[in-house]
Amino acid sequence: MRMALGISYRGSAYAGWQSQATVPTVQDALEKALSQFVDQPINTLCAGRTDAGVHGLMQVVHFDTHALRPDASWVRGTNAFLPRDIAVQWARQVPQAFHSRACALRRRYVYVLLQSPVRPSLESHSVGWVFRKLNQDAMQEAANLLIGEHDFSSFRASACQALTPVKTLYQIQIHRRPARAQQDAQHDTAHQFEACYWRFEFEGNAFLHHMIRNIMGCLLQIGQGLRPASWMAEVLAARSRDAAAPTFAPDGLYFSGPVYGPEWGLPDRTPAFDWLP
Known part of the structure; x- marks a missing residue:
């Protein structure tokens, strides 16, 4: 059986x-x-x-x-x-x-990120962290450049065992959710920065070793204004790991599972999907 x-x-x-x-x-x-x-x-x-x-x-x-x-x-x-x-x-x-x-026809990942001047505590090991504001439009513009079938060698770890670096990304969606306002911290300069959570959703036919974490590193450099959105196309075209940003932390990365055809009759989500920000 x-x-x-x-x-x-x-x-x-x-x-x-x-x-x-x-x-x-x-x-x-x-x-x-x-x-x-x-x-x-x-x-x-x-x-x-x-x-x-x-x-x-x-x-x-x-x-x-x-x-x-x-x-x-x-x-x-x-x-x-x-x-x-x-x-x-x-x-x-x-x-x-x-x-x-x-x-599996497709595979899905989610990266959850805390944008805050203060590092995560309760969310430690459950979210990634940046302490600078991010530009959603710039990140989404850069992410859109990766959609389709490409050679993703620039985002591939040296230890990757995949037979080919050519993969297909179907979508990258970026959502922002404001954190609860801290009314009692209006005069605390450490809290003048608007904290929020970001959710990056990836769907593709398959992924290379460290591919999403390397893409995240590039997206965050673009989101912080350190690089223009067009830089993502240059990184992709280079087909070299040296062209991309450093690998981002694993803490906020979640494998949200494969997508199967309806003939197998398998669930496509669990209650854990609804726990994420």
């Missing part, structure tokens, strides 16, 4: 998704919990590997097993053995033809 699971996790305590021998990973924790639940070894394949510190709103995995359990039992039973920062959100039996990675 082939099962598919939707997994949400906070990536701060893990060295990424993929199993590693000497450091904790999300895959290792999940496979250990699944194996304990059914009392037999379980090996999983995922829709998209995430880096160290990156979170998952709906990672999708599949695995084969002889264990027969109701879908709800796969959720509750596995969660009983998982650490608190990882949880199975849903489970479905799927045909043998289903493959979590190969059947």
